[in-house]
Amino acid sequence: MKQPISITAISSISPLGSDLESTWEAYLNGQHYLTKKRFGDQHEWVSTIQQEDIQKIEEIRNADPKYRSLDKTVLYALFAARKAVADAGWTINDDFGINIGSSRGATELFETYHKEFLAQGKSSTLSSPTTTLGNISSWLAHDLKTHGPEISHSITCSTGLHGVLNGVAWLQSGMTHKFLVGGSEAPLTPFTISQMKALKVYSRRGLQKEVDFPCLALEMEKKENTMVLGEGASVACMEIGEKENALAQIVGVGYATEPLKHNISVSTDALCFQRSMKMALGDFSPDEVDVVVMHAPGTIKGDSSEIKAVEKVFCNKLPTLTTNKWKVGHTFGTSGSLSMELAILMLQKQQVISVPFVEAKNLPATINKVMVNAVGFGGNAVSLLLSRT
Structure with a gap:
């Protein structure tokens, strides 16, 4: 950036x-x-x-x-x-x-x-x-x-x-x-x-x-x-640039596509997400990320592979993980934009929106940076790093 x-x-x-x-x-x-x-x-x-x-x-x-x-x-x-x-x-x-x-x-x-x-x-x-x-x-x-x-x-x-x-x-x-x-x-x-x-x-x-x-x-x-x-x-x-009326700032972007083994496949540990999240982090430390808004479509493989990718990138200090698909469903091409909206709202309101049936871990005292993930058929991942203004 x-x-x-x-x-x-x-x-x-x-x-x-x-x-x-x-x-x-x-x-x-x-x-x-x-x-x-x-x-x-x-x-x-x-x-x-x-x-x-x-x-x-x-x-x-x-x-x-x-x-x-x-x-x-x-x-x-x-x-x-x-x-x-x-x-x-x-x-x-x-x-x-x-x-x-x-x-x-x-x-x-x-x-x-x-x-x-x-x-x-x-x-x-x-x-x-x-x-x-x-x-x-x-x-x-x-x-x-x-x-x-x-x-x-x-x-x-x-x-x-x-x-x-x-x-x-x-x-x-x-x-x-x-x-x-x-x-x-x-x-x-x-x-x-x-x-x-x-x-x-x-x-x-x-x-x-x-x-x-x-x-x-x-x-x-x-x-x-x-x-x-x-x-x-x-x-x-x-x-x-930095605007006085900004709701949040985009301070990192990442993207990646991984080789396909099947028309709808993503690797077991979502290599595409590992690459996109690392690119979005840039020079920032993984420890600076407070929350990750996951793509997490509600499928067994989709959810587990993304979790494994997060664990690979953030290692021993996992941020709080959340998603909104349990609440609004998977809106295909809109889903990443709605996840970005959720990230901005959490930055603005300084409150994590957790998944009610999943234990919320590592809740931050303040929310300063949020990572947002999205991926689709073809293993084409995107990650954004948003920062509080």
Whole structure:
């Protein structure tokens, strides 16, 4: 890092709410936000945005005729981006860059148009433009009236944090002075759920017999995979240097990809995470990290390999470990951005949000630095080191 990057605003729409205070209150209550939803003739666990926020999304959709044909991934990102930009005090003259990604993109629209094609043998006029991944950043640039660079990308579940990496690179190159980054995901569709079930990673807990927590993310004694999908968007405003209105600073970034032995494999001790965390630490001592917000998807191998990677990097002085997937589900490309939001809230509030069914260890007296991890299919890990301002 040539110089720190200030995060001057962060905004999200998720199962926890659509503003930072309600999101923080939801983190404090110790309850999960996973619900059962019927897909065909079966119920599955999912995590949806709240009913009042669904109405807010519909208001955006109906406010402009052009927006009525857009997928939820675009609308979620529009909602979060408008609030973040306003909170940061950015104006249309800023010409800030945009990099919003999505693992799956316009899943709902794509499935709708595909069904239409199978039934009628032809596609609707808007089927191609409205299901293009580049839709997200392009529509945000249109809506926010910025003329800066716009990038959309998909790097599976680390998409949101890869957006942060891109923003850091642009800012430190001097090619722009502000960047809006994040992820948006709306994967709660029959085909997407079916894909996760085919991988045998989806949670069956509590579908037949009541349980306290359907997703056991970070629980090392579980005997079954317990991943649950969630939806939402999370974006952050980034500016070069130290800013008075910064919520936190990015003081380290790391990334790595490990050789694949299988399409969904990560090595037993997550070599990709070891490399990304060491890169993010840079010249900082591992002892300076107070909390690690884990990727921890709730699968046996995914959780255990990341834990082993943390143990390799931090050795005898482990920081406090936490995750939010037991509470909001796995939001694919948004997940890293929501983890970054949790990290910023803990830095701001000076309180660790623990996993209720996992013993909290090594709780810090003060929270000064938090590491955030994300990884996706392909072993493409990203780690960020955030610092209190």
